[in-house]
Amino acid sequence: MANRDEPVNGKQSELSLGKDGNLVLIDAGHYVIWSTQTKAKSSSSVQLQLENSGNLVLDDGDRSIIWQSFDHPTDTLLPNQAFTKTTQLVSSRSSTNCSSGFYKLVFDNDSILRLLYDSPDTTSLYWPDPRVAAWKAGRFQYINTRRASFDSMGQFNSSDGFTFLTADFGMARQRIMRMDIDGIVRVYSLVEHEKGTQWEIQWQAISHSCRIDGICGANSLCTYSQDSGRKCSCLHGFKMVNSKDWSYGCEPEFKSCIQDECGFIELRDTEFYGYDIRFHINSTLDACKKDCLQDRNCSGFNLGWKVDMGTYYCFLKTSLHNGYQNGVKVNAMPMMYIKLPKILVSSFDQKTIGSSTPISCSRPVLTPLIRSYVKKYDISKPIGYMLVLGCTIGIIEIICIVVFWYFSSQHSSATEESYFPAPTAFRKFTYRELKKATRNFREEIGSGGASVVYKGRLNDNRIAAIKRLKNANQQGEAEFQAEISTIGKVNHMNLIETWGYCAEGKHRLVVYKYMENGSLAENLSTGKLDWATRLDIAVGTAKGLAYLHEECLEWVLHCDVKPHNILLDANYNPKVADFGLSRLFDRSGINQSDFSMIRGTRGYMAPEWVFNLPITSKVDVFSYGVVILEMITGRNPTGKQHTSNEDGKAESSLIEWVREKTQDVNGIQTESWVEDIVDPSIRGEYDRTIMENLVRIALHCTEEDRDARPSMSQVVVMIQDPP
Structure with missing residues (x-):
């Protein structure tokens, strides 16, 4: 990706190889975006060739290389591709944004191969562990050579003494080493299975993903378990800066406090590596608190026991970065004290620390490219x-x-x-x-x-x-x-x-x-969709139906909206499918229905079909509301869960069940109604305000009176811009 941070528009973009041996990428007809800046000795035999090794080579015909892609890796290293002091692997920003990310694999100034976190705000080394001396980690410092590579058999060697064998070492396979978006370097092998081939991890540099700098941003904690994976959570009194990207970290919801206005909360088995302003040896807890209270720049401190000296110590910190909480109590782990206003200290609950949000990839920011295009015409030739x-x-x-x-x-073949x-x-x-x-x-x-x-x-x-x-x-x-x-x-x-x-x-x-991920129905039955994905599916499906109802040249009623007809691509983006029961309407006749038969699926069909009322786009709105309730509750329209019930008894319909749960016997809404209806597989993941809004929208869509239901375009607005 030679131009990863400066993409082309796609209009009049051109990659060309000149006779002078210069490979050039041009956009908008005249903007040079990227070039090899090379020149061949002879213009008659210059050629660009992709070799079997994966190397893109530009030579002058006599095998004299004037440029090659192996000298300019992006985020991936191929077998036998040399990695030197002048090259580096840089991660992508996210799975959908190929621009330069914050994580790099480089040879440092001390000749050691390292992983580096390099954001606009800070830079730090996190592998090998900077707290361990280089020689203890088996690395050689300050040597003249800086070179590393791995072969197709799965062996990696670096000039600093670092070497490893992949889990499948000895098998000749296609392999890649990639600097992934989560800051971990991994080696993948292409493995053949009965159903095809896929890339499988055979080695990775770091097994504990919370040990990666910057993964959760400032003022946050990273926790990890084998069941739920890596999760991030803001410290007490802080909130996320960007709800879509944890790398931005968290910001305080309070103003800074001084001395008597402040107190401390205690975080057990927690540390924030680096960013220390002072170190005290043989210190007490009260002495550390007093020192931090008197310093406006102090955000908190670590208090620990120094085994070799037999005494306590504390680090005072001005910034809270790379926070990590061990899920298992460790005696050697220091205690962390965070300075907060006393009103927040009194509301702190140690149990809430586990309330966290899964890591999610940042979404690309689309910036329009403003370039004037060159119109190519010759007015000198009117012919x-x-x-x-x-x-x-x-x-x-x-x-x-x-x-x-x-x-x-x-016309003539109509009868045949x-x-x-x-x-x-x-x-x-x-x-x-x-x-x-x-x-x-x-x-x-x-x-x-x-x-x-x-x-x-x-x-x-x-x-x-x-x-x-x-x-x-x-x-x-x-x-x-x-x-x-x-x-x-x-x-x-x-x-x-x-x-x-x-x-x-x-x-x-x-x-x-x-569609790689099958239907929404299949994914609901397995319970693997998290809350964020379900919300995205709800918005995308609403947009698709709004387009059918209001933006087509001829309006379309789908007539069979249900989870089986909502398919999910590789990124879990929803695609409304199966138009076998759909109906086209002229713009002047959208309210004129002449259906000869009932259309749809039991449980998702609007009352109009049963009572033989005029059919409008509101039948799709009703079905959409049922689908949303199904995604929220994990129950099908008959009221049963996707997974079998214990008693197997028949239940009321899904819509009736949800309406009953939202009210008590006197018609007054209870406080716990959301928790009572939410699918157990997504409990603890959702924002209560957003969930309440989505339930209200779904119940609004499933009103018996079709005129009381909103249009699909109104549904999109209500979800994206809640009141």
């Missing part, structure tokens, strides 16, 4: 305009002839073929192609009442989900026609991306982009 005009007229005539022929042939191709821009596949792509429909990934979905690989290696109608009867054909006609008119990031269809003889198939 060019005449040629363009003539060609345009000719193309229009050809299009008119083709359109006339197309409609004539369609009941299917007519929809006016869509995607591709029409042959049945033979899709049969080959699915290996004769071998891998089934889902099924419904009228169709089965298979996984397949197309000729261009794209992974697809291919839906095949079981019976091409009149009803099945109608659903197929509805889906093809609908998906050809929609285009939104929260709607399933459709690549084509097949209508050949009795075969009816639709080809979608494959």
Whole structure:
């Protein structure tokens, strides 16, 4: 990623190799974003070649290298790629933002291979452990050579004496060493399994992820357990600076205090490494408190026992960085005292320290690139305009002839073929192609009442989900026609991306982009979705339905919104799918419904279907509200949990159950109603205010009176901008 911190716009962007041997990336027609700044001896034989080793080499034809990518790694090192004092591995900012992050693998000035945390505010070394002398860690200092590499068999060697073997050492595999976004260097091997190949970790530099500097930001604590992984939490009296990114840390919710206004809270088995302003040996707790109270810059202190001297010591700290709390009591672990206003000291509860939030990757900040584009035309040759005009007229005539022929042939063959191709821009596949792509429909990934979905690989290696109608009867054909006609008119990031269809003889198939994480229903049944992901799914689904109802050229009613029809991609972004029961409406006739049959799934269907009332977009709003209640409670619309109940007894419907829980016998809301309905798998993760707002929105969407329900665009606003 040579230009990782200066991306191109994608308009008139060009990567070119000049005859002088300079590889140049240009944006907006004239902005030079990046170049190799090289010059070949001969302009006739210069070439750019990607070698089997993964090295991109620019040479002048006689194997004389003038530039190579191996000299400029980004965040990854390949086997036999030299790592020297002039190179470094720099992590990406997040999984979705490839710009330079804060973590680096470098050779330090003492010739030791180290991991470095380098943020805009501070810089620190955290591996090998800076509290351990280099020679005790098996490293050699101040040597002339700074060089490291690893081979395809899994052995790594560094000039400072550091070496290791991967867990699968001795097997010749494809491998990479990567500086990951969480500050840990790992070696991955490409391992083959029955269902394909995947990258697996074979070595990592740090096993305890809370020992990484800056991972939770300032004024916070990092805790780790094998069950829940690494979590961050703000200190008592502090709040997150950026709710989407823990690296920004926490900020105080109080003004600074002095002497008698202040007190201390005690954090057991806790330390904040570094940032010490004073050190006292043979000191008491009262003496340390007095010293910190008299210093306005003191934020707290560590009090510990120095075994070799047989006495107590304390470190006074002006800043609270790299906070770490051990989940297991350790005698040698010092006690941490944080200075706070007395009103906060009195409200502190040691048990609340465990209330933390999982680490989440920061989201990219999209900044528009303001560049003026160069229009390439030559006004000195007016004959060019005449040629363009003539060609345009000719193309229009050809299009008119083709359109006339197309409609004539369609009219003449209407009695022979009941299917007519929809006016869509995607591709029409042959049945033979899709049969080959699915290996004769071998891998089934889902099924419904009228169709089965298979996984397949197309000729261009794209992974697809291919839906095949079981019976091409009149009803099945109608659903197929509805889906093809609908998906050809929609285009939104929260709607399933459709690549084509097949209508050949009795075969009816639709080809979608494959969604790696399956359906929302599957993920709810396993209980692995955290609260933040569920909230994102709620917002994305609402945006997709709002687009169908209000932004399409022809308004669309989905008519079958349920967790099985909400698919999740690799990043758990929701995609509304399965338009087999959908219906198109002209803008002037959105309220005119002439449905010949009830559409939808039991439990998610609005009352209008049962009472034969006019059908509007509010039927989708009702179904959406049921889906949100299902995500919050972990129960299906009949009131039962996704996991089996202990007693197995029938329960009231989901909507009735939630409404009952939100009120007591006198119709007054209780304080614990949120905890009573929330899915046990997400308890302790959510913000109560946001959760209460989402429950109110879901109940608003499921009102029996359709006029009382909001529109989907109003739902989006209510979720993103709560009152």
